[in-house]
Amino acid sequence: MAAGLVAVVGVGLAVGGSGGGGPDLAATPATSSSAVDPRSDRQPPSLVRREARRPGARTELLGRSVEGRPIRLLRLGDPNERPRTLVFGCIHGTECAGIDITRRLRSDRSPTPLWVVENLNPDGLQRGLRVNGHGVDLNRNFPSEWRRSGQPFDPEYSGSRPLSESESRLAARLIRRLRPEVTVWFHQPQAVVRAFGESVGVARRYARRAGVPYATIRWPRGTAPNWQNQRLGIRSFVVELPAGALPAAAARRHARALLTL
Numbered sequence: 012m013a014a015g016l017v018a019v020v021g022v023g024l025a026v027g028g029s030g031g032g033g034p035d036l037a038a039t040p041a042t043s044s045s046a047v048d049p050r051s052d053r054q055p056p057s058l059v060r061r062e063a064r065r066p067g068a069r070t071e072l073l074g075r076s077v078e079g080r081p082i083r084l085l086r087l088g089d090p091n092e093r094p095r096t097l098v099f100g101c102i103h104g105t106e107c108a109g110i111d112i113t114r115r116l117r118s119d120r121s122p123t124p125l126w127v128v129e130n131l132n133p134d135g136l137q138r139g140l141r142v143n144g145h146g147v148d149l150n151r152n153f154p155s156e157w158r159r160s161g162q163p164f165d166p167e168y169s170g171s172r173p174l175s176e177s178e179s180r181l182a183a184r185l186i187r188r189l190r191p192e193v194t195v196w197f198h199q200p201q202a203v204v205r206a207f208g209e210s211v212g213v214a215r216r217y218a219r220r221a222g223v224p225y226a227t228i229r230w231p232r233g234t235a236p237n238w239q240n241q242r243l244g245i246r247s248f249v250v251e252l253p254a255g256a257l258p259a260a261a262a263r264r265h266a267r268a269l270l271t272l
């Protein structure tokens with residue numbers, strides 16, 4: 012985890028920058044204690060504070076998980092250029108190696124603009140659960156081919172209705188607002204980039220650049236990529252990382268692939 016972290020060397024806050032950053036991204040000083048909530052993950056606060064912010068980086072509190080943990084959007088890169096890509100580092104709480112990649116992106120000095128939600132399921136990560144704090148699989152809770160299935164805390168419990176959870180609602184709201192050209196969702200442990208329909212081309216390109224296998228696989232019911240592709244016409248695919256911690260070289264390759272997508 013610490014490999015991607017460097018000391019803060021300078022913070023240029025772009026407040027009210029013109030153009031493509033999307034609306035109302037509030038600037039947050041990197042040194043402000045209010046910028047960091049120790050509940051946001053399992054890192055000690057001292058380590059969290061040491062994480063680099065790129066010049067121009069801005070964070071926005073999107074909302075809170077069902078157990079009250081903050082979920083934030085990070086806007087990286089050139090503040091005058093509109094990002095094409097939105098990245099979710101973790102949605103299943105036991106599949107969060109993608110956070111190593113999003114942390115690497117934070118300290119990368121590339122001007123390529125990106126939107127990043129490091130962790131959409133902080134309760135699951137904290138509790139060692141795939142599902143959220145209500146026992147819902149957030150990636151079966153989106154309103155496209157949704158079907159009720161399972162019971163709370165089953166691995167693929169759909170929730171009582173589409174978007175029943177604050178985390179999935181918050182993600183859906185964000186995606187409608189930003190309208191990214193491409194969305195990338197990190198999971199584990201299948202070690203494959205998977206996509207379907209209109210998203211196949213961009214996913215293949217990603218897999219090639221990251222040096223990982225690719226497979227065309229239909230989206231399961233109620234998943235975020237299903238909803239984005241079928242209902243919104245937004246390309247969206249899944250990167251399944253291998254089990255366990257991600258080696259630094261692999262994290263670097265994935266970060267590069269995101270920055271050149």
Ligand SMILES: [Zn+2]
Nearest residue numbers: 103106198199
């Ligand atoms: Zn998953």
